[in-house]
Amino acid sequence: MQKSVLNLCLIASLFLGACSQQLHVNKTEKQLYPITVELKSDSSMEAFVSPYRQKLDSIMNDVVAVSAKEIPKGRPEGLLNNFFADAMYQSGKDWNLKFDFAYTNYGGLRIPLPKGNIYRYKIFELMPFENAVTLVTFKGDDVQAFFDFIAAGGGDPISGASFVIDGKKAVEIKINGEPFDRSKNYTVLTSDYMANGGDGGVIFNKGIGRIDSTHKLRDALLLYLDKKQKAGEKLNPINDGRIKIK
Amino acid sequence: MEESKLNRRKFLKTGFSGAALLALGLNCESVFAKDDFKKLTILHTNDVHSRIDPFPQDGSRNAGRGGVAPRATLINKIRAEEPNVLLLDAGDIFQGTPYFNLWGGELEIKMMSMMGYDAAIMGNHDFDNGVEGFVKQLPNANFPIINSNYDFRDTLMEGQSIPYKIFNKQGIKIGVYGLGIALDGLVNPVQYGNTKYLDPLEKALKYEQELKREYKCDLVICLSHLGYKYKEQKISDVVLASNLYHTDLIIGGHTHTFLSVPTSIRNKSGNETLVNQVGFAGINLGRIDYVFSSKNSKKVTYTSALEVIENNFKI
Numbered sequence: 001m002q003k004s005v006l007n008l009c010l011i012a013s014l015f016l017g018a019c020s021q022q023l024h025v026n027k028t029e030k031q032l033y034p035i036t037v038e039l040k041s042d043s044s045m046e047a048f049v050s051p052y053r054q055k056l057d058s059i060m061n062d063v064v065a066v067s068a069k070e071i072p073k074g075r076p077e078g079l080l081n082n083f084f085a086d087a088m089y090q091s092g093k094d095w096n097l098k099f100d101f102a103y104t105n106y107g108g109l110r111i112p113l114p115k116g117n118i119y120r121y122k123i124f125e126l127m128p129f130e131n132a133v134t135l136v137t138f139k140g141d142d143v144q145a146f147f148d149f150i151a152a153g154g155g156d157p158i159s160g161a162s163f164v165i166d167g168k169k170a171v172e173i174k175i176n177g178e179p180f181d182r183s184k185n186y187t188v189l190t191s192d193y194m195a196n197g198g199d200g201g202v203i204f205n206k207g208i209g210r211i212d213s214t215h216k217l218r219d220a221l222l223l224y225l226d227k228k229q230k231a232g233e234k235l236n237p238i239n240d241g242r243i244k245i246k
Numbered sequence: 247m248e249e250s251k252l253n254r255r256k257f258l259k260t261g262f263s264g265a266a267l268l269a270l271g272l273n274c275e276s277v278f279a280k281d282d283f284k285k286l287t288i289l290h291t292n293d294v295h296s297r298i299d300p301f302p303q304d305g306s307r308n309a310g311r312g313g314v315a316p317r318a319t320l321i322n323k324i325r326a327e328e329p330n331v332l333l334l335d336a337g338d339i340f341q342g343t344p345y346f347n348l349w350g351g352e353l354e355i356k357m358m359s360m361m362g363y364d365a366a367i368m369g370n371h372d373f374d375n376g377v378e379g380f381v382k383q384l385p386n387a388n389f390p391i392i393n394s395n396y397d398f399r400d401t402l403m404e405g406q407s408i409p410y411k412i413f414n415k416q417g418i419k420i421g422v423y424g425l426g427i428a429l430d431g432l433v434n435p436v437q438y439g440n441t442k443y444l445d446p447l448e449k450a451l452k453y454e455q456e457l458k459r460e461y462k463c464d465l466v467i468c469l470s471h472l473g474y475k476y477k478e479q480k481i482s483d484v485v486l487a488s489n490l491y492h493t494d495l496i497i498g499g500h501t502h503t504f505l506s507v508p509t510s511i512r513n514k515s516g517n518e519t520l521v522n523q524v525g526f527a528g529i530n531l532g533r534i535d536y537v538f539s540s541k542n543s544k545k546v547t548y549t550s551a552l553e554v555i556e557n558n559f560k561i
């Protein structure tokens with residue numbers, strides 16, 4: 001035992017003995033610090049942020065919905081996906097936009113919604129982007145390719161349509177309850193971000209028509225929630241099997 | 247409140263002397279003269295996404311976590327304990343709470359300046375208010391924006407970023423370069439404008455070589471917003487690490503990956519490159535301590551050991 005310690009020291013001395021100007025790493029140590037309520041807030045930071053927070057609270061703390069349950073996102077479909085896409089669809093109809101179904105990207109759902117009171121800031125955190133509602137028209141063949149794109153990704157938020165994922169292909173596509181007709185053109189309501197080919201959406205380059213609206217996607221959510229509030233309804237989305245896996 | 251859990255893991259790369267040093271462990275400073283060692287503490291965040299306040303206490307998963315003011319407390323505490331601290335951010339500073347919608351990143355950048363960030367890079371969401379939206383906040387930054395693979399000519403960012411920076415902490419030279427992600431298909435073209443994405447691997451090889459060989463940096467760090475790794479063949483921190491020669495540490499972002507220990511990857515020169523990423527929203531602060539000694543690199547194999555201390559506070 002003593003001998004081995006001596007050996008270690010000898011080795012280490014050799015290691016350190018040869019001198020040069022250059023420094024070399026001989027040990028790294030890694031620590032992960034969770035930032036939690038256990039940590040006291042820094043007072044100068046608090047003092048700095050306080051006036052901003054007050055202003056923000058004055059315009060962001062109203063209750064825009066009451067949720068019957070926690071609303072997480074999921075694949076192939078999810079409660080948050082369905083709420084989000086249904087809100088796009090309904091508000092699009094309320095704005096008298098002409099389209100067949102609604103679509104947005106899964107990655108665009110930024111936070112889940114909690115059960116109970118949903119404050120305005122939550123909708124900003126769910127949809128922080130200033131994306132606008134955009135309509136893109138596809139030829140029938142490209143509609144098939146569009147649903148294949150969703151299938152290959154594992155499922156995205158859609159409303160007004162349903163299909164089954166078979167491998168990386170979409171089958172049994174229905175649009176507003178009707179079987180998809182390859183000979184027809186269809187129009188999808190989406191975001192300008194996706195219409196520009198964002199989040200891998202190169203399929204949107206195949207669109208044969210595009211209309212950019214002035215409505216923000218976030219406002220589609222807020223309008224939908226406002227109507228529910230006025231009707232005294234809780235937000236209670238369900239998974240209705242609009243996207244299934246074969 | 248439950249007491250913090252101590253979870254130590256040791257990672258040992260090859261090497262005789264490395265084993266010796268590891269065996270000596272944390273006590274090596276008491277065995278040898280203090281001057282033989284210099285310690286560098288790297289603190290890092292990524293994808294903070296405008297999370298100024300902690301997540302609200304509404305029963306959701308991250309309730310009570312994150313927040314700039316608690317992070318500042320922790321950083322100040324570590325600064326008081328350690329002589330050489332480098333505080334870095336790997337991008338996506340912007341977007342995610344109404345603070346950004348209302349003030350366009352003013353608080354985010356000002357508070358990073360107050361916390362003494364040493365450098366940051368741009369993530370894709372830092373383009374969300376356009377190049378001009380980011381540039382508008384730069385007067386609030388008292389730290390540099392490092393980028394090695396965007397060509398900002400003919401944009402408002404021209405001349406506003408640097409390809410690398412060398413820090414000198416008590417004689418330890420640390421070279422930092424920075425890589426941004428491909429913007430096409432991720433960011434609206436109108437937002438990134440004339441910004442051109444250049445091959446990150448090519449730039450990484452160029453700058454790590456310069457920093458290590460020409461400027462004789464003791465440690466080379468890459469700040470990256472490429473993402474941890476992907477299913478498909480695509481450049482990522484993991485792919486990058488295995489193709490580099492001189493980069494000791496890649497601090498990553500974009501994929502919001504929660505690593506409790508950095509990933510150790512054998513690089514092209516047979517040495518270890520660490521890849522780390524600490525989730526998102528300022529939920530965690532990453533810390534890596536390097537202990538340096540003066541030695542002749544030709545006689546002793548490069549070695550590296552890693553000790554992990556993980557605190558899991560439970561509320």
